[in-house]
Amino acid sequence: MTTAAIETPPAKCWPEDGITRVPAWIYSDPDIYAREMQTFHYGKTWNFVGLDCEVPEPGSFKRSWVGERPVIMVRDHDGTINVVENRCAHRGSLICWETRGKARDLSCPYHHWSYDLKGNLMGLPFLRGAQGKGGMPRGFDKSQHGLTRLRVAVRGGTVWATYSEDTLSFEEYTGPEILxxxxxxxxxxxxxxxxxxxxxxxxxxxxxxxxxxxxxxxxxxxxxxxxxxxxxxxxxxxxxxxxxxxxxxxxxxxxxxxxxxxxxxxxxxxxxxxxxxxxxxxxxxxxxxxxxxxxxxxxxxxxxxxxxxxxxxxxxxxxxxxxxxxxxxxxxxxxxxxxxxxxxxxxxxxxxxxxxxxxxxxxxxxxxxxxxxxxxxxxxxxxxxxxxxxxxxxxxxxxxxxxxxxxxxxxxxxxxx
Amino acid sequence: MTDWTRVADEGDVTEGEPFPTEIDGVEIALYRMEGDILAMGDICTHEHVRLSTGWFEDGRIECPLHQSCFEVRTGKCVPGGPAWQDVPVYAVKIKDGEIYVKASS
Structure with a gap:
């Protein structure tokens, strides 16, 4: 190999020998990494979130992650499990700081915006201002400012989430052998x-x-x-x-x-x-x-x-x-x-x-x-x-x-x- | 707190405007509505905040923090907000232009 070949920035194309070779740039290239997150974790895949026994009762929650994004797995009042982004719809701050726990609702520590266990925005402080001043415009629609909610699949005692509406059903995604x-x-x-x-x-x-x-x-x-x-x-x-x-x-x-x-x-x-x-x-x-x-x-x-x-x-x-x-x-x-x-x-x-x-x-x-x-x-x-x-x-x-x-x-x- | 406590003069409480007060450290608010004087607990059952600093409209007080609503005549929590428990209401009597509240509920 010549010195020039080493100094040349590697072209982002796969080696000619196909899958018997893996180019080392895929382990460090930030563009590749960003594409992986979009294609895989935020794309048409089912991501593990947790076990159902980690959220045994209505209001039980657990923090988890999908890709780099923090999420909350929470058991709703009707017993179903929801997965929502752990990101306030207001200014993007982390809502839930505890690893696990139990709560009646999800409330952001920054400005106290309060969401139900499905992620619907229920209320925010001083919506109508204080002493007749400030507050949100009259047309502010709380229903448009909920937490981002992921699709959820529960299989046995495991809980999975996906961002995409187009992801196959969990059973089709895994195939019969893995299932x-x-x-x-x-x-x-x-x-x-x-x-x-x-x-x-x-x-x-x-x-x-x-x-x-x-x-x-x-x-x-x-x-x-x-x-x-x-x-x-x-x-x-x-x-x-x-x-x-x-x-x-x-x-x-x-x-x-x-x-x-x-x-x-x-x-x-x-x-x-x-x-x-x-x-x-x-x-x-x-x-x-x-x-x-x-x-x-x-x-x-x-x-x-x-x-x-x-x-x-x-x-x-x-x-x-x-x-x-x-x-x-x-x-x-x-x-x-x-x-x-x-x-x-x-x-x-x-x-x-x-x-x-x-x-x-x-x-x-x-x-x-x-x-x-x-x-x-x-x-x-x-x-x-x-x-x-x-x-x-x-x-x-x-x-x-x-x-x-x-x-x-x-x-x-x-x-x- | 089983006895009647004088909390205000009748003229202090005006239509459409909550009147916050307290009896032995328990925060309550008086409301004038449809000719009656009503007394209701003044702390939201969701988070600790005085309801009387919120929005009073159509017989309901709306919490200033998260818009939980309560019927001031019954203390009933209106579904739709983050609160799910009612607030207490108290008996009121007016004698010689003064308002008395029986705080034991």
């Missing part, structure tokens, strides 16, 4: 909130999105996985892209004997550290097959969440973009309302597996935060995606990047890149 996997976790029994973790990751949101589609790194970067027999390269594993690369799922059959087995592949796995010990082995050995299918896995529902089951730890990883170079990860751990004491303790214990300091996830946010400045320093560089070949089909192996290629096939089509 089946979502229902398996959230629609059979009423949900119970176990807890939260939140962290800021200083990387472009797509680096994390790829990371969740990358089984190749799992056993290599996370020594916990292979050492304690959760996942191994010689285990049963499936990587399945769906809906033209928009969504995906991965799964494996849980094998309680995996950790005791030696095979050619396991000899080669350097990340099996026999000197690592775990104080409380229940985290990895005590498993209740609560779905009666022996399956363990995760799926991505574009563009906001990875829903994951590790043994009896159930968690939603919610990716909230915060500009081209950062995103927030909000982890919501859940169980079921009828969990007995033993299951409650087990879920809590196994929640140590994931989250900002999770046994099998803490390396991800570290490596991606260190990766972001590197990709920013070389926007003209390209990433290589050839593991498992050049295609985008389902593969029964961890040694594949098919899910990432499938994502970029979808991404290029939607972004017209």
């Amino acid at each position: 089946e996997r979502l229902d398996r976790l959230v629609s059979r029994r009423p949900l119970r909130l176990v807890g939260y973790s939140r962290q800021m990751v200083k990387s472009n949101w797509k680096l994390y999105w790829e990371n969740s589609r990358d089984p190749y790194h799992a056993t290599l970067m996370h020594p916990f996985l292979s050492t304690f027999g959760i996942l191994r390269t010689d285990g049963d594993y499936h990587s399945v892209p769906l809906e033209g690369g928009k969504h995906e799922y991965t799964y494996s059959q849980f094998d309680p004997e995996l950790r005791n087995r030696t095979s050619e592949a396991s000899q080669q796995i350097k990340s099996i550290s026999n000197d690592l010990k775990i104080q409380d082995t229940e985290v990895v050995t005590s498993v209740i097959d609560e779905f009666n299918d022996g399956m363990m896995g995760a799926f991505q529902l574009f563009p906001t969440v990875l829903v994951q089951q590790y043994f009896n730890c159930l968690v939603v990883r919610h990716m909230i973009p915060k500009g081209p170079g950062a995103h927030e990860l909000a982890w919501t751990y859940f169980g079921y309302a009828d969990d007995d004491e033993k299951m409650r303790e087990l879920r809590l214990k196994q929640s140590n597996l994931v989250g900002p300091a999770g046994f099998v996830s803490l390396e991800d946010s570290e490596v991606l935060s260190l990766m972001q400045p590197v990709v920013e320093s070389r926007p003209d560089s390209q990433q290589v995606l050839e593991m498992g070949g050049h295609g985008t089909g389902a593969q029964s192996t961890m040694m594949t990047e098919t899910l990432i290629r499938a994502f970029y096939e979808f991404y290029r089509r939607e972004m017209k890149l």
Whole structure:
């Protein structure tokens, strides 16, 4: 490569090699980022907002985000769930400052404009002025100044929102395979909130999105996985892209004997550290097959969440973009309302597996935060995606990047890149 | 507060104009309407503000803050505003040109 080629600003066109290459400028370019928000998060997609058990009673609310925009999920007096922008229709200030709570109405702290739980403007101070002076013009129509309201879909115990009138129904949007996997976790029994973790990751949101589609790194970067027999390269594993690369799922059959087995592949796995010990082995050995299918896995529902089951730890990883170079990860751990004491303790214990300091996830946010400045320093560089070949089909192996290629096939089509 | 309390002279309360006062720290307002003198609690049930500084029209007082409306004869909250609870009303009697209110409701 010549020096001139490095100095030339990268043209915003995709490399000729197609989806086996990803140009690094897509991780830092502010125009690309702005287009992603418009095309995806504010476009024809269903965005995760929260769980219905987080807003149990009329007036219960929870703050959330759709793209970069703050929203409020609130249960109305009639029991339905509304999602409105957390932005006063008057001057744009943040209305709700609390993470969760209960309220009769939504009132802005700046000028006390007051909205009902559907976002309708109910009243504003000094509409008629004070002492006969000032106030709004006689023709001011309160009905034209409500909060921006999003379309809402509730599936089992999960709540989703979209800005677009043209978004497909939630069931059409997910497709049957994702819907089946979502229902398996959230629609059979009423949900119970176990807890939260939140962290800021200083990387472009797509680096994390790829990371969740990358089984190749799992056993290599996370020594916990292979050492304690959760996942191994010689285990049963499936990587399945769906809906033209928009969504995906991965799964494996849980094998309680995996950790005791030696095979050619396991000899080669350097990340099996026999000197690592775990104080409380229940985290990895005590498993209740609560779905009666022996399956363990995760799926991505574009563009906001990875829903994951590790043994009896159930968690939603919610990716909230915060500009081209950062995103927030909000982890919501859940169980079921009828969990007995033993299951409650087990879920809590196994929640140590994931989250900002999770046994099998803490390396991800570290490596991606260190990766972001590197990709920013070389926007003209390209990433290589050839593991498992050049295609985008389902593969029964961890040694594949098919899910990432499938994502970029979808991404290029939607972004017209 | 079970007894009648003298709160104003009859001439103090004019048609169309709320008359704010208080009895033992409880804010009330007097209204003259259709020949009657009426007494109603003066604090909005939505947020703490004196209703009498609002807009009195057609037998209703409209809260200056968020336009919740209350019937001054009954204290009933009119649906449509952010308030949902009624305000109390009090018995009134006039004796020798003076207005008395029985504040125990």
